[in-house]
Amino acid sequence: MRTYETIAQLRQALNPARRAGHRIGFVPTMGALHEGHWSLVSQARRSCDEVVVSIFVNPLQFGPGEDMGSYPQTLERDLDGCARHGCDRVFTPSPRQMYPDHTLTRVAVRRLGEPLCGQARKGHFEGVATVVCKLFNVVGPDAAFFGEKDFQQLVIIRRMAHDLNMPVEIVGCPTVREPDGLAVSSRNVHLDADQRSRATSIAAALGEAAEFASHGQREVPQLIAHVRERIAQAGPVQIEYVEVVDPETLEALEVIDQPARMCVAAKYGSVRLIDNMPLDVAGEA
Amino acid sequence: MRTYETIAQLRQALNPARRAGHRIGFVPTMGALHEGHWSLVSQARRSCDEVVVSIFVNPLQFGPGEDMGSYPQTLERDLDGCARHGCDRVFTPSPRQMYPDHTLTRVAVRRLGEPLCGQARKGHFEGVATVVCKLFNVVGPDAAFFGEKDFQQLVIIRRMAHDLNMPVEIVGCPTVREPDGLAVSSRNVHLDADQRSRATSIAAALGEAAEFASHGQREVPQLIAHVRERIAQAGPVQIEYVEVVDPETLEALEVIDQPARMCVAAKYGSVRLIDNMPLDVAGEA
Numbered sequence: 354m355r356t357y358e359t360i361a362q363l364r365q366a367l368n369p370a371r372r373a374g375h376r377i378g379f380v381p382t383m384g385a386l387h388e389g390h391w392s393l394v395s396q397a398r399r400s401c402d403e404v405v406v407s408i409f410v411n412p413l414q415f416g417p418g419e420d421m422g423s424y425p426q427t428l429e430r431d432l433d434g435c436a437r438h439g440c441d442r443v444f445t446p447s448p449r450q451m452y453p454d455h456t457l458t459r460v461a462v463r464r465l466g467e468p469l470c471g472q473a474r475k476g477h478f479e480g481v482a483t484v485v486c487k488l489f490n491v492v493g494p495d496a497a498f499f500g501e502k503d504f505q506q507l508v509i510i511r512r513m514a515h516d517l518n519m520p521v522e523i524v525g526c527p528t529v530r531e532p533d534g535l536a537v538s539s540r541n542v543h544l545d546a547d548q549r550s551r552a553t554s555i556a557a558a559l560g561e562a563a564e565f566a567s568h569g570q571r572e573v574p575q576l577i578a579h580v581r582e583r584i585a586q587a588g589p590v591q592i593e594y595v596e597v598v599d600p601e602t603l604e605a606l607e608v609i610d611q612p613a614r615m616c617v618a619a620k621y622g623s624v625r626l627i628d629n630m631p632l633d634v635a636g637e638a
Numbered sequence: 639m640r641t642y643e644t645i646a647q648l649r650q651a652l653n654p655a656r657r658a659g660h661r662i663g664f665v666p667t668m669g670a671l672h673e674g675h676w677s678l679v680s681q682a683r684r685s686c687d688e689v690v691v692s693i694f695v696n697p698l699q700f701g702p703g704e705d706m707g708s709y710p711q712t713l714e715r716d717l718d719g720c721a722r723h724g725c726d727r728v729f730t731p732s733p734r735q736m737y738p739d740h741t742l743t744r745v746a747v748r749r750l751g752e753p754l755c756g757q758a759r760k761g762h763f764e765g766v767a768t769v770v771c772k773l774f775n776v777v778g779p780d781a782a783f784f785g786e787k788d789f790q791q792l793v794i795i796r797r798m799a800h801d802l803n804m805p806v807e808i809v810g811c812p813t814v815r816e817p818d819g820l821a822v823s824s825r826n827v828h829l830d831a832d833q834r835s836r837a838t839s840i841a842a843a844l845g846e847a848a849e850f851a852s853h854g855q856r857e858v859p860q861l862i863a864h865v866r867e868r869i870a871q872a873g874p875v876q877i878e879y880v881e882v883v884d885p886e887t888l889e890a891l892e893v894i895d896q897p898a899r900m901c902v903a904a905k906y907g908s909v910r911l912i913d914n915m916p917l918d919v920a921g922e923a
Contacts, residue, residue, distance in 0.1 A: 364805070371843040372659060375841050414648055456750055456801045457748045457750060457797055457801060458745065458746070458747045458748070458767075458797065458798050458801035458802055459745075459746050459748065460743065460744075460745050460802070461744050462742050462743045463743070463744065465742060471829045482743075483802075484803055485828055487801075487802050488807060489805050490802055491803050493805070511740055512743065513743050515770075516742060516743035516772075517743055517745070517771055517772050517775055518645060518772045518775040518776050519775050520649070520775060520778070543761045551825060576862065610797045631871070635776060
């Protein structure tokens with residue numbers, strides 16, 4: 354495995370693979386790598402000839418007062434994990450390498466960045482789309498792998514790649530969960546033992562809602578009420594949103610008569626967690 | 639020379655050239671091709687192994703009430719010219735091919751799209767940046783060629799490519815002029831004989847301002863006053879703007895003590911013309 358700190362070095366290293374027609378798989382990350390990321394790497398490994406991981410905490414996607422400063426930085430352990438999981442190349446640019454001067458250009462996916470996490474995190478998804486566009490232009494991947502855990506991000510990047518004719522396949526990968534159901538996240542390490550225990554109610558509540566839907570409950574308000582109640586019953590929590598949305602447009606649904614995704618954001622102390630699950634339309638007799 | 643109507647066909651055709659390491663030159667156009675375009679093609683021809691021209695009138699860059707409907711459409715003559723000027727491939731997508739569904743993604747270069755033509759044409763440069771980004775992703779050029787006549791467009795595209803790490807060199811090419819100095823433009827055909835004659839005052843005035851500057855006139859207000867007067871003296875005209883700007887930031891200058899560009903937009907009847915020239919700082923003794 355090789356690591357690269359500059360765009361020029363990485364491009365030069367990838368040129369022969371590209372010319373040879375190798376399929377390049379790309380997993381963009383902000384580091385603090387965990388089982389969720391390894392599942393992306395492993396999916397890339399299975400379908401590509403070369404696997405490139407980037408580790409870059411993107412200042413453009415953190416708003417004022419957000420937790421960029423406390424975002425876990427574990428580069429040595431991350432590189433070690435990349436090597437063990439079969440990555441070929443890791444790109445670890447400095448902020449100055451990615452933003453050498455005051456950048457003026459933004460990529461925005463209208464409407465999709467506004468609901469759900471966009472409500473509390475203004476400008477976040479514009480920062481995400483812009484840096485992912487930049488990284489795609491640096492790496493030139495044939496396929497890029499994103500977790501369904503960050504569902505809104507996945508939908509936005511998929512739409513950006515489609516709208517801008519980017520020559521890359523966007524692959525969404527299932528959320529990896531702890532044995533008790535909690536979605537694996539870099540932020541979980543900030544939870545204390547009590548919070549950690551209460552946080553399992555998010556996945557449990559989503560699972561129950563999916564179960565109710567599969568048994569015929571099509572009324573979104575009822576499903577949302579159940580999830581809110583179930584999470585609140587577990588103890589102190591600030592629920593930021595519980596919504597059921599169209600999985601492509603992210604528009605809120607009132608009735609489940611089409612593919613639907615239930616999305617939750619909740620804070621335990623200062624730790625903001627998100628999770629989501631598909632709600633399948635109940636089979637018609 | 640081959641023509642392609644779909645993205646998939648063009649990509650497939652370009653793959654072998656790319657794998658062979660050929661340098662691909664790209665000239666994006668809206669058709670109605672003229673000597674200005676042929677100079678871009680010829681520049682591409684000199685420095686690239688393959689020359690690709692696109693002909694696509696981009697709806698995204700026309701505002702309400704603008705002249706998209708009357709934009710000259712001369713496809714047969716354009717293709718004929720492309721063949722004579724040594725193009726290898728011409729991409730002629732339909733609007734539906736470029737925008738198969740309601741596109742949500744926009745590429746915006748902040749600040750640079752606001753002054754000059756941005757004042758009268760809100761959203762225009764966002765439409766330009768977005769379609770050029772799409773075309774770059776379709777063609778995957780090593781170099782792309784743009785005329786200095788559309789100076790603000792050139793500056794914005796250069797900045798977009800830089801900010802988004804696009805792997806393409808942006809080449810600006812000198813404005814091609816008629817023997818009497820008028821900048822060649824697809825819109826010139828809409829001028830009647832009187833307007834055509836009066837319109838030569840734009841290039842004449844810019845040339846005189848450049849001459850004054852080279853002889854030591856550093857005061858921008860004086861230079862602007864001269865250009866406005868010179869153009870108005872030629873007869874009826876609506877001058878939209880005359881400005882002297884920094885050629886990278888497009889910020890207005892008051893004194894010429896650095897590289898500077900003088901830019902003009904003027905309307906003769908309904909025909910809107912633009913032109914620009916560099917103002918060189920007078921040599922210091």
